Amino acid sequence: xxxxxxxxxxxxxxxxxxxxxxxxxxxxxxxxxxxxxxxxxxxxxxxxxxxxxxxxxxxxxxxxxxxxxxxxxxxxxxxxxxxxxxxxxxxxxxxxxxxxxxxxxxxxxxxxxxxxxxxxxxxxxxxxxxxxxxxxxxxxxxxxxxxxxxxxxxxxxxxxxxxxxxxxxxxxxxxxxxxxxxxxxxxxxxxxxxxxxxxxxxxxxxxxxxxxxxxxxxxxxxxxxxxxxxxxxxxxxxxxxxxxxxxxxxxxxxxxxxxxxxxxxxxxxxxxxxxxxxxxxxxxxxxxxxxxxxxxxxxxxxxxxxxxxxxxxxxxxxxxxxxxxxxxxxxxxxxxxxxxxxxxxxxxxxxxxxxxxxxxxxxxxxxxxxxxxxxxxxxxxxxxxxxxxxxxxxxxxxxxxxxxxxxxxxxxxxxxxxxxxxxxxxxxxxxxxxxxxxxxxxxxxxxxxxxxxxxxxxxxxxxxxxx
Numbered sequence: 001x002x003x004x005x006x007x008x009x010x011x012x013x014x015x016x017x018x019x020x021x022x023x024x025x026x027x028x029x030x031x032x033x034x035x036x037x038x039x040x041x042x043x044x045x046x047x048x049x050x051x052x053x054x055x056x057x058x059x060x061x062x063x064x065x066x067x068x069x070x071x072x073x074x075x076x077x078x079x080x081x082x083x084x085x086x087x088x089x090x091x092x093x094x095x096x097x098x099x100x101x102x103x104x105x106x107x108x109x110x111x112x113x114x115x116x117x118x119x120x121x122x123x124x125x126x127x128x129x130x131x132x133x134x135x136x137x138x139x140x141x142x143x144x145x146x147x148x149x150x151x152x153x154x155x156x157x158x159x160x161x162x163x164x165x166x167x168x169x170x171x172x173x174x175x176x177x178x179x180x181x182x183x184x185x186x187x188x189x190x191x192x193x194x195x196x197x198x199x200x201x202x203x204x205x206x207x208x209x210x211x212x213x214x215x216x217x218x219x220x221x222x223x224x225x226x227x228x229x230x231x232x233x234x235x236x237x238x239x240x241x242x243x244x245x246x247x248x249x250x251x252x253x254x255x256x257x258x259x260x261x262x263x264x265x266x267x268x269x270x271x272x273x274x275x276x277x278x279x280x281x282x283x284x285x286x287x288x289x290x291x292x293x294x295x296x297x298x299x300x301x302x303x304x305x306x307x308x309x310x311x312x313x314x315x316x317x318x319x320x321x322x323x324x325x326x327x328x329x330x331x332x333x334x335x336x337x338x339x340x341x342x343x344x345x346x347x348x349x350x351x352x353x354x355x356x357x358x359x360x361x362x363x364x365x366x367x368x369x370x371x372x373x374x375x376x377x378x379x380x381x382x383x384x385x386x387x388x389x390x391x392x393x394x395x396x397x398x399x400x401x402x403x404x405x406x407x408x409x410x411x412x413x414x415x416x417x418x419x420x421x422x423x424x425x426x427x428x429x430x431x432x433x434x435x436x437x438x439x440x441x442x443x444x445x446x447x448x449x450x451x452x453x454x455x456x457x458x459x460x461x462x463x464x465x466x467x
Contacts, residue, residue, distance in 0.1 A: 005180035007063070007071040007072065007073050007250045008056070008060075008071060008072040008284075009069070009071055009072070010062060010069075010070040010071055010072055010143065010364055011240065011390055012066075012291050012361070012362070013089060013146075014062075014142075014143040015069070015070045015373075015374070016142075016370065016374040017141070017142040017143050017369040017374075017377075018070070018119070018141060018142075018143040019370065019374035020371060020413060021370055021371060021374040021375050021377075021378045022228065022374060022377070022378050022381075022415075023112055023113065023141070023147070023414050024142040024411070024412065024413070024414040024415060024417070025113065025119075025139060025140060025141045025142055025349075025413055025414055026138075026139075026140050026141075026142055026147065026150055026410055026412055027105065027108075027109065027137060027138070027139055027140075027410060027411045027413060028137070028138040028151075028408070028409075028410045028412065029105075029131030029135060029136075029137050029138075029408060029409050029410065030135070030137075030141065030151065030405045030407075030408045030409075031131055031134075031135055031168065031406050031407040031408065032132055032134040032135065032136065032288060032374045032400075032403045032404070032405060032406070033131045033132070033133060033192065033403070033404040033405065033406040034133050034134075034140060034403055034404060035126070035128070036124060036125075036126045036133070036134030036135075036403060037132055038087075038124055038135070038136075038401060038403070039057075039078070040083065041418070042401075043071065043079075043124065043202045044083070044085045045082065046401060047079050047082070047083070047122070049127040049159075049280070050078060050156075050157045051157060052079075054153045054156055054157075055145075055147070055153065055346075056072070056074060056414060057072060057118075057144045058077075058102055058118055058120060058144070059074055059075065059076075059077050059118055060072040060073055060074050060075065060118060061073055061075055061115065061117065062115065062119070062120060063118060063120070063362060065331040068370060070370065071281070075117075075118065077117075077118055078117075081117060082117070082118070082120060082121050082122060083123075083458070084120050084121060084122070084123045084125070085123075085124050085174075086104055086123065086396075086435075088100045088125075088126055088127050091280065092254075094128050094129050094130040095129075095130050095159050095253055095405075096132050097127045097128060097129045097130075098129045098265075099423065100127065100364045101125060101127070101135060102233070102234065102252055104123070104125065104175075104238060105137070105234065106231045106232050106233070106438065108121075108123065108137070108228060109231075109232050109411075109413045110231065110232075110437075112116055112229075113141055118141045118220075119140070119141030119143060119144055119321065120138070120139065120141065120144065121138075121139040122136065122137070122138055122139070123136070123139065124136055124137075125135040125137065130405065131408065132406060134351070134403075136149075136400065136403075138154065142412070142414075147288075147389055147390075147391040147410065147412075147422075148391060149205055150245065151391045151410075151424075152321060155168060155382055155394070155398075157400060158394075158398040158399065158400055158405070159398065160222075160368045160394075160396050160397070160398060160399075161396070161397040161398060161404045162396060162397065164399075167349070168394040168395075168396060168398065169394065170392050170393070170394060170395060170396045171241065171255075171392060174457075185349060195350070195351065196327070198348075198350070198351040198353070199346055199351040199352035199353055199356065201350075201351075202320075202347075202348055202351045202353025202354075203250060203351075203352070203353045203356040203357060205216070205357065206318075206320055206353055206354075206357045206380075207360070209284065209359065209380065209383055210357075210376055210379050210380040210382065210383065211376075211379060213282050213383065214382070214383035214384075215281075215282055215283050215323065215383060216270055216278075216283065216441075218275070218278040218283060218370075218385065218439070219270065219271050219274035219275055220271060220283070220385055220386060220418060220419045220441065221283070221385040221386075221418050221419070222418045222437055222440050224418075225439075226414045226416075227418055227437055228413075228414050228417075229414055229419065230437050230438060230439075231438040231439075232413070232435050232436060232437055232438055233435075233436045233438045233441070233443045233445045234411065234433060234436070234439065234443070235433070235434045235436065235443035235444070235446055236256040236409060236431060236432070236433050236434075236447075237296045237431070237432045237433075237434075237447055237450055237451055237454075238429050238430070238431050238432075239262075239429065239431075239432070239454055240264055240312075240428070240429060240432045241425060241429060241430055242428070243430050243454075243458055244258055244430055246260070246458070246461070247292050247338070247457060247458060247461040250461040251335065251338060251339070251461060253338060253339070253342040254342065255322050256390065257338055257341050257342035257345065257347070257375060258338055258457070259318045259336075259339075259388075259390065259430070259432070260341040260345065261334075261337040261338030261339075261340075261341045261342075261387060261422055261457060262287075262323070262337075262338075262450065262454050262457055263285075263421055263432070263450065263453075264285070264308060264323050264324060264336055264337045264340075264341060264452070264456065265337040265451065266328075266446070266449045266450030266451075266453035267283075267300050267323065267386070267419075267446075267449070267450075268323065268324070268326040268337075269449040269452060269453055270445060270446050270450075271283075271326075272326055273338065273445065274445075277299065278403070279326035280326075281323045281384040282322075283322070283323045283382075283386075283410065284319045284320055284321065284322050284323065284384045284385055284410040285320075285322075285380065285384065285385065285386050285387065286319070286320060286321075286380070286384045286386070286387040286388070287316045287318070287319040287321050287338045287345060287389075288317075288318060288319075288329075288387065288390075289318070289319050289354065294444075297388040300312075306443075316358070317354040317358065318354075319345060319348045319354065319382060320348075320384065321344050321348070321384070321455050322344070323342065324336060324337050324341075325339045334453070334457045334460045335457065335461065336383075336454075337457070338457060342381075343378060343393070345356070352462070354384055361373050361376060364376055368448075372383075376391065377425055378416060381416050381417060382416040382417070384420065385418075386417055386418075386420065386421060387412070387417060387419045387420050387421065388420050388421035388422075388423070389412060389421075389423070390422065390424065391423075391424050392411070392424075392425055393408060393424045393425045393426035393427075394426065394427075395427065395428065396427070397427055404431045407426065407431070408424065408426055408431075409422070409424055409431045409433045410422050410424060410433070411433055411435045412435070413435065418436065418437040418440055418441060419436055419437070419441060420434070420435040420437070421433070421434055421435075422435075431456060432450065434446060434447070
């Protein structure tokens with residue numbers, strides 16, 4: 001490959017996620033409503049005109065400088081090396097192609113990106129499954145950007161299926177929080193003391209969780225060395241956004257609080273089914289927090305501006321959120337899971353714990369290099385039981401090159417955990433995808449428990465007096 005222009009520094013998070021310690025990437029899956037007519041001849045100009053111009057990162061590789069810091073280096077891209085059209089046996093039933101697609105996704109999830117090419121691939125599966133007439137898979141290295149950046153990139157390639165001339169719209173992101181009135185001096189002092197205590201407590205706990213204290217081994221955490229390199233299984237669950245908003249109105253919490261509560265309760269129910277004693281185990285979730293000071297997606301041009309509030313890159317932090325215990329298997333206190341998640345996340349978002357942990361990571365990187373900082377991040381992930389990340393998708397149906405997309409979801413892979421949860425909203429539904437260590441977790445059983453948790457919380461919310 002031939003150098004096109006100078007080097008650009010890679011962000012710290014980009015270096016951590018593409019290191020000798022770990023290689024984290026995102027799989028974005030689009031399910032086509034119609035048979036896919038894109039072939040190799042059509043894919044090359046499509047990528048050249050729509051995908052590569054999004055960001056120079058898609059035309060760059062990572063190289064090290066003399067200090068061990070990684071830089072982005074522009075190269076010529078051989079597009080035919082980045083597009084794959086897998087060959088399956090012909091004439092099979094859609095249910096049979098379900099298995100072929102599952103195996104194919106598991107295989108590409110275990111394959112590392114070669115470092116001599118830009119860190120992305122596209123896989124076009126033309127075979128019909130029980131869920132789609134065809135499937136398009138985007139494999140994008142996390143070093144290129146976080147879920148917000150990469151979703152924004154993909155959205156720039158899509159159009160509204162009903163009317164391409166109209167812009168895409170997204171769910172409102174309003175918080176159900178009471179207005180704050182005038183406070184007394186004593187109240188402000190109390191708030192300040194609480195802020196300081198929470199910051200110190202969160203920072204101390206995050207440091208312990210990243211270095212010394214690891215979660216118990218449970219039915220959702222094998223604790224196996226190299227779990228990120230094991231085969232995976234994926235389970236998808238779809239819930240109505242109207243039902244989620246109904247719970248939100250009843251409880252006066254955020255959509256994210258409800259989703260987290262459903263996942264926590266469903267996970268505890270699953271753990272109880274496998275091993276009753278694990279319901280009281282010490283289990284922590286890493287909830288990913290978008291640290292950008294804005295809501296909604298911005299244009300790619302806006303993202304790439306130096307001082308943009310919606311900057312491209314990896315702009316997020318981890319929140320350590322302990323999972324509530326399942327106190328009574330007959331009456332599993334469902335709303336407590338939502339309210340506890342809401343309380344903990346709100347407290348952690350309003351403390352300096354995330355900022356202080358980020359500063360420590362910067363110091364480690366400065367004193368011991370990016371590989372040592374990457375080991376710190378790896379330890380943070382390895383010592384917890386699961387991670388939860390979510391992105392907002394469009395309200396309307398989208399199409400890619402005149403192929404209406406009936407469903408979309410994404411997965412984060414290469415993480416040293418047995419269970420990784422991702423969430424995306426699309427066309428009035430919320431899709432939860434669970435990536436699991438194959439042979440360790442039971443996908444169907446886990447899915448049943450999460451769906452049961454949703455029904456339990458919805459019913460319990462109906463019995464509540466609106467806040």
